[in-house]
Structure formats: C-alpha cells, structure tokens
Amino acid sequence: MTAQPIEQAAQPRYPEKTLADVVRILTGDVDDDVREEFQAALATAGSAAKCCNCFDPLTELVEAWWPRAVFWTEPEGARRILADADDIMRNGLGDRPRHPASEVFAAWEERHGQKLNVKL
Numbered sequence: 720m721t722a723q724p725i726e727q728a729a730q731p732r733y734p735e736k737t738l739a740d741v742v743r744i745l746t747g748d749v750d751d752d753v754r755e756e757f758q759a760a761l762a763t764a765g766s767a768a769k770c771c772n773c774f775d776p777l778t779e780l781v782e783a784w785w786p787r788a789v790f791w792t793e794p795e796g797a798r799r800i801l802a803d804a805d806d807i808m809r810n811g812l813g814d815r816p817r818h819p820a821s822e823v824f825a826a827w828e829e830r831h832g833q834k835l836n837v838k839l
Contacts, residue, residue, distance in 0.1 A: 734788045741781050744788040750798070753791065757784060 734740035745757040767776035
C-alpha cells in the first residue's frame with residue numbers, strides 16, 4: 720500500500736515579472752479604472768522607450784505594476800478586498816474581528832517558517 724500525497728489548496732499562479740504577463744493581467748479582468756491607468760502608463764513607457772532607444776522605461780513599468788498584477792491575479796478576490804476596504808473606510812470596522820499585531824505576526828511567521836523583522 721502506498722501513501723497518497725496530501726492535497727494542498729491550490730495557490731494562485733502569480734504572473735511572471737515580465738512585460739507580457741503584466742500586460743496580460745492588467746488588460747484582462749480588472750476594474751476599468753485600473754485598466755485605463757495601466758494602459759496610459761504603458762503608452763507613456765512605450766513612447767519613452769522609443770525616445771531613449773532603450774528598454775529602461777518598460778522595465779520600470781514592470782517593476783512598478785507587477786505588484787498590482789499579482790493583486791489582480793484573482794479578480795474576484797481583488798474586488799472583494801477592495802469592497803471590504805471601501806466599506807471599512809465608509810463605516811469603520813464595525814463588528815469585524817480585531818487581532819493584535821503580535822497575533823498577526825506570529826501567524827505569519829508560523830505559516831512562512833521565518834521571522835518578520837518588525838518591532839511591536
């Protein structure tokens with residue numbers, strides 16, 4: 720009898736830190752304002768790259784926008800987080816559970832197996 724592998728929850732596949740992947744995510748299923756802002760930044764970086772005859776503006780664009788591409792990897796989750804943040808901004812925390820920073824840091828350290836370099 721052989722042991723069956725333990726199934727783990729599938730982690731979202733983050734986009735590669737490349738122009739193609741950042742463009743794929745941020746021109747896909749994202750909010751209109753995010754798409755428009757990114758497309759304007761992409762056009763500006765493309766023009767700057769042509770002017771300097773180099774890739775530096777496009778590399779800088781990827782560095783600046785990759786975190787947002789990661790955020791929008793799961794559009795439903797991103798929209799849920801944004802709606803929750805908007806609700807908190809409008810109405811306060813309400814009855815949401817509150818956790819002391821020490822608990823949050825301890826949970827993160829346990830999950831990731833390394834210490835955070837923060838002071839409480």
